[in-house]
Amino acid sequence: MKKIFALVGTVILLAVTGSAAFAREGYKLWLRYERVSNLQRLREYRESISAFLVEGNSPTMNAAKHELRLGLRSMLGEGISETDKLNRSGVLVVGRYGTSSLLSRLDLHSKVEKVGSEGFVILSGSIQGKKVIAITGNTDIGVLYGVFRFLMMMEQDKDIANLDVVSYPRIRLRMLDHWDNLNGTVERGYAGFSIWDWHTLPIYIKPRYIDYARANAAIGINGTVLNNVNADPRILTHHYLVKVAALADVFRPYGIKVYLCANFDAPILLGELKTANPLDKQVQKWWDDKAKEIYSLIPDFGGFLVKANSEGQPGPSDYGLTQADGANLLARALKPYEGIVMWRAFVYTYNAKDRAKQAYNIFKPLDGKFDDNVLLQIKNGPLDFQPREPFSPLFGAMPKTNLIMEFQITMEYLGQGTSTVFLAPLFRETLNSDTYAKGKGSTVAKVIDGKLDGNTLTGMAGVSNIGADRDWTGNIFGQSSWYAFGRLAWNPNLTSKEIADEWIRMTFSNKRDVVDPVDGMMLQSRENVVNYMDPLGLNMIFGYNNHYGPGPWVDFSPHPDWNSTYYHRADSAGIGFDRTSTGSDAVSQYFPPVADSLASLKTCPDRLLLWFHHVPWNYRLKTDNTLWDQMCYDYQAGVDSVREMQKTWNSLKGKIDNEEWNNERMLLEIQEHEAVWWRNACLLYFQTFSKMPFPEGIGKPDHTLKYYESLNFPNAPGTW
Ligand code: BDP
Numbered sequence: 001m002k003k004i005f006a007l008v009g010t011v012i013l014l015a016v017t018g019s020a021a022f023a024r025e026g027y028k029l030w031l032r033y034e035r036v037s038n039l040q041r042l043r044e045y046r047e048s049i050s051a052f053l054v055e056g057n058s059p060t061m062n063a064a065k066h067e068l069r070l071g072l073r074s075m076l077g078e079g080i081s082e083t084d085k086l087n088r089s090g091v092l093v094v095g096r097y098g099t100s101s102l103l104s105r106l107d108l109h110s111k112v113e114k115v116g117s118e119g120f121v122i123l124s125g126s127i128q129g130k131k132v133i134a135i136t137g138n139t140d141i142g143v144l145y146g147v148f149r150f151l152m153m154m155e156q157d158k159d160i161a162n163l164d165v166v167s168y169p170r171i172r173l174r175m176l177d178h179w180d181n182l183n184g185t186v187e188r189g190y191a192g193f194s195i196w197d198w199h200t201l202p203i204y205i206k207p208r209y210i211d212y213a214r215a216n217a218a219i220g221i222n223g224t225v226l227n228n229v230n231a232d233p234r235i236l237t238h239h240y241l242v243k244v245a246a247l248a249d250v251f252r253p254y255g256i257k258v259y260l261c262a263n264f265d266a267p268i269l270l271g272e273l274k275t276a277n278p279l280d281k282q283v284q285k286w287w288d289d290k291a292k293e294i295y296s297l298i299p300d301f302g303g304f305l306v307k308a309n310s311e312g313q314p315g316p317s318d319y320g321l322t323q324a325d326g327a328n329l330l331a332r333a334l335k336p337y338e339g340i341v342m343w344r345a346f347v348y349t350y351n352a353k354d355r356a357k358q359a360y361n362i363f364k365p366l367d368g369k370f371d372d373n374v375l376l377q378i379k380n381g382p383l384d385f386q387p388r389e390p391f392s393p394l395f396g397a398m399p400k401t402n403l404i405m406e407f408q409i410t411m412e413y414l415g416q417g418t419s420t421v422f423l424a425p426l427f428r429e430t431l432n433s434d435t436y437a438k439g440k441g442s443t444v445a446k447v448i449d450g451k452l453d454g455n456t457l458t459g460m461a462g463v464s465n466i467g468a469d470r471d472w473t474g475n476i477f478g479q480s481s482w483y484a485f486g487r488l489a490w491n492p493n494l495t496s497k498e499i500a501d502e503w504i505r506m507t508f509s510n511k512r513d514v515v516d517p518v519d520g521m522m523l524q525s526r527e528n529v530v531n532y533m534d535p536l537g538l539n540m541i542f543g544y545n546n547h548y549g550p551g552p553w554v555d556f557s558p559h560p561d562w563n564s565t566y567y568h569r570a571d572s573a574g575i576g577f578d579r580t581s582t583g584s585d586a587v588s589q590y591f592p593p594v595a596d597s598l599a600s601l602k603t604c605p606d607r608l609l610l611w612f613h614h615v616p617w618n619y620r621l622k623t624d625n626t627l628w629d630q631m632c633y634d635y636q637a638g639v640d641s642v643r644e645m646q647k648t649w650n651s652l653k654g655k656i657d658n659e660e661w662n663n664e665r666m667l668l669e670i671q672e673h674e675a676v677w678w679r680n681a682c683l684l685y686f687q688t689f690s691k692m693p694f695p696e697g698i699g700k701p702d703h704t705l706k707y708y709e710s711l712n713f714p715n716a717p718g719t720w
Contacts, residue, residue, distance in 0.1 A: 026471025119168025220485025532638025
């Protein structure tokens, strides 16, 4: 009997504590809607909102209703009622401006006018003598965005007494690019398999698809490319298109359009034609017919993303034609349906003198040659998503072409799934960079939001870090970079700190003793990785192919520019890639003041030094340290700061969800090992050239260089 009681007791205890132990697992992202714990705040919120009234019955308005039910009741308690009459104060009135008779009584016109087709207004006011909070916009999706923003403000413990929020996106296409393969793997994915279950679609709609749409709409993402840029042509077959259509149906109420990566050789690879030549009438007809078929299934299909003539992918150069010829072929097929083409500028051949110059050389002469429904999609830097790159010189150099920025949210080159890195500072660094294209103040942000050249078809794409892991991103901090991407695509002027603050509050806690330390950790996190992987402008020194861990010795690839040695060029005289006029002259691709400043050893910032210069080992930097000593100090600083992150994190035990705390504790332990590994391997390797001793304070490597060189990881994730 006693035993049975004990057993029952355990079960009850598990049931009660279970919610604490398994409470979160990060699944809810920024839509946790936890009960407001600050009692004063709870009282204020309940005074302002006792009921909500949503006008309109479209799927989008119903999504808004659903969100309000969920959010308000879970944050404020079940007492919050849904009403269709304004019969008291404290009603949250939600509806489209112009169609709502209640909202037309508020003087909102001048505000609503500003917010365009996706923005919103949130305002405290009074209607018929009753105090209300109004959420409105010109369209249903604007209203839904406003609802999300309002709920998220409450999650962030914001004062809602006197609201006057006018918000609209500065960038038109705010896209997540999934590098998901049809077999369920994810190229450069570190959070498990793909979230798209192609096998069970179109019938089985996973709740996760809806939660994906909710989370993305909450941060203003309005497009998703479902498949890998290394595109399997079969995505364009009817078999898959009906599955794509099912996802499009799920996402539509949330304002998210679907896009697909198209393989340029699809007409050949699907066995239908012998050529994919853009000048061939049959090829043109093939794409026209394909577009017709797609739009018959998905009337608001967004368009294609294309990787052509890059890393083995087919493209127009195969027929001696330009990249613009290729892009325009697809653009013309989509044009009747208002579809667009995002054509990637990530094009290079393997044997160039300087790969970093290629995209500019190929695309700059094509400025003005692309159709008006094409956007050129440019990676943030001239190479390939390195921990630090200068901005791509194409920004500012293509005034007659629509451009879309491509950032990588998945951290292929920043520690992959095991590292804690908040990417907003990296995104900001690119956006803040001044191209000087039209004089001082011509920042990349202004190129991208269209202000500089007056473009209206603008965009920002992020290569997604989402997978089927319970917490979506493998490491909960991965969520912060997804969040940051969405927020910056909405408003590229937000600061990293503002974004970090919002995210921490919605993810962990509103308490200062959590927000402040986590904030400090996040804002420093990207620089930590740069320090222990690629200080002083180093880049591309990763493990071969899987890009996991250090590999500065890699020199065995048949493609010269897949070798680390191509990039760092270490020798007995020094290290770094001379991109000045004595070398590849890549500096000349920038506008004069930028080019001059980068070209001079004196003015080139230390953080980009080895990107642009081959520098003697004993050269004295601005810190007065020799290059070699500084390199050692930077690697060590990277390790030290990961240890600092561990200390900070340890101090948070008990202040945040225990399971999330413990997961991150373990990941930081892995990161610390990786940082030490990077420092040891890189310094031992570069020392074979510098022949200089480690200065004092540098941790002693616990293995030989040979040992580090012998490590290999055939099953590292993300390489398929
Ligand atoms: C590289 C990745 C590769 C991608 C490529 C791309 O290693 O997996 O296919 O970028 O952007 O960095 O196309």
